[in-house]
C-alpha cells in the first residue's frame with residue numbers, strides 16, 4: 001500500500017469493490033442514501049427555443065456515518081449539483097425532478113422549506129471552494145463560526161466559542177484563542193478556508209459537503225489545508241462528501257470513491273481499488289493523468305499525491 005493511502009488509517013472498508021453503479025448494498029449505519037437522483041435545467045441557447053437538459057441521470061450513492069465518500073469527475077460532471085442536492089438545494093434554474101435524498105432516514109426533498117432550514121447547519125453543512133464568498137466581511141469570524149450552532153440551539157454562546165477555539169486548534173490556525181476576533185479580510189485565503197471548515201464543524205453536523213475546498217489555494221497551502229481538513233474529519237468522526245476533480249486529493253481523505261461523468265455515475269468502489277485497479281476506461285484515464293503528473297514532477301516526494 002502506498003504511503004499516502006496508509007494515511008487513511010483504518011478508515012478503509014475491507015469488503016471487495018462492487019463496481020456496478022446503483023448496486024451498492026444498504027448498510028445498517030447509513031447516513032445518506034441518494035436514490036435514482038435526477039436533476040434537470042432549462043437552457044436558453046441564443047436564437048433557439050429553450051430546451052431541457054438533464055444534468056444528473058439516475059445517480060444513486062450511499063454514505064455511512066463517519067465515512068468519507070469522494071466524488072470525482074471532470075469539470076461539468078455534476079459534482080457540485082449532486083453535492084448541493086444532498087442538502088436539498090438546487091442552484092437557480094436547476095430542478096430536482098426525480099429520486100430521493102434520504103438523510104437520517106428522512107427524504108429531505110419532501111420536507112418543505114422549514115424542514116430544509118432545520119436540516120441545513122444542523123444535520124448537514126457545506127464548505128465551498130471560495131471561503132471569501134461565504135463570509136460576511138462586516139462580521140468578526142467568531143460570530144460567523146458559531147452562528148449555526150446558536151441558531152439550532154446546540155449549546156450556549158460560551159460553549160460554542162469554546163468549541164470553535166478547539167476547532168481552530170485542530171485546524172492548525174495561528175493564535176487560535178484570538179483569531180476569531182479578526183474580520184475575514186484579516187486572514188489569508190488558506191486560513192479562511194480552515195475557518196470555514198471550523199464553521200461547518202462547530203454545530204456538530206452529521207454530514208459535511210466539501211466542494212473543492214482546496215482548489216482555489218496555491219499548491220503549498222493546499223497541502224496544509226487538505227491535511228488539516230483530513231485530520232479534523234478523522235478526529236470529529238463527521239461523515240463527508242468530498243468533491244474534487246483530483247484523484248490524488250481524494251485518495252488522501254476518502255474511504256470510497258464515486259466517479260462521475262456527464263452527470264452519470266460510472267464507477268464506485270473502495271479508494272484503494274479504484275486507484276490501483278480501476279474498472280472503467282474513464283477512471284483509468286484519471287489515474288494515468290495523475291501518474292503522468294507525478295512522473296513529470298521534479299521534486300523527490302510529491303506534495304499531494306500517491307505513489308504507484
Ligand SMILES: Nc1ncnc2c1ncn2[C@@H]1O[C@H](COP(=O)(O)OP(=O)(O)OP(=O)(O)O)[C@@H](O)[C@H]1O
Pocket residue numbers: 041042043055073074075076077078079080081082091092093094245
Ligand atoms: N443553473 C444551471 N442551469 C443550466 N445548467 C447548469 C446550471 N448549473 C449547472 N449547470 C450545468 O450542469 C452541469 C454540472 O455542473 P456542476 O457545477 O455540477 O459541475 P461540477 O462537476 O461541479 O464541475 P466543476 O468541477 O467545474 O465545479 C454543467 O454542465 C453545468 O453547465
Ligand SMILES: [Mg+2]
Pocket residue numbers: 079080081211
Ligand atoms: Mg463544482
